[in-house]
Amino acid sequence: MxxxxxxxxxxxxxxxxxxxxxxxxxxxxxxxxxxxxxxxAVGVLKATHGLPPADPSREAEQIARLRRLADESQLDPDFAEKFLNFVVREVIRHHEQIAADKNGG
Ligand SMILES: C=C(O[C@@H]1C=C(C(=O)O)C=C[C@H]1O)C(=O)O
Structure with missing residues (x-):
């Protein structure tokens, strides 16, 4: 060739x-x-019932689970954790905004 x-x-x-x-x-x-x-939808539910935007114990469980899944599928667990944190940070920002809007900004 x-x-x-x-x-x-x-x-x-x-x-x-x-x-x-x-x-x-x-x-x-x-x-x-x-x-x-x-x-x-979770953000609206939380704001309606006065629940906090962030849930660190839930996040810790998600990180442990995703690190395990990443390891099993030959993805870098540190990358999986960084990616989840990136997404969750944005979600929490939305939840804070929804709660602020509900309480008159
Ligand atoms: C969606 C939630 O709110 C936040 C965002 C999370 C997510 O994006 O997975 C997880 C926990 C909370 O910090 C939740 O509490 O389930």
Whole structure:
């Protein structure tokens, strides 16, 4: 196989991987949207009943579980924890905003 053929093959393999990456990214966006739909409802429930926006003991359980799942699936557990913390921080910010709006801003 000459160099041109091997580059053509490599480009085809790259395009196939990128098609999968694009599908996975789309799935992540849909899953995140669904998760935020749930957490928005949780925020309203908490604000209505005077419950605190954050729940550190629940978060500790989630981190332990996701670190275990990451380990089992060959994903870096530190990355899994950072990702969850990133998402949860945003959720808590939404919950604080919902509670503030409910109490007159
Ligand atoms: C969604 C909740 O509120 C917060 C956000 C969490 C999350 O995004 O998973 C977890 C715990 C809370 O700090 C909850 O209490 O379940």
């Amino acid at each position: 000459n160099d041109d053929d091997s580059v053509t093959r490599a480009r085809k393999i790259l395009a196939d991987y990128r098609a999968s990456i694009d599908n996975i990214d789309a799935a992540l966006i849909y899953m995140l949207a669904e998760r935020f739909r749930c957490t928005q």
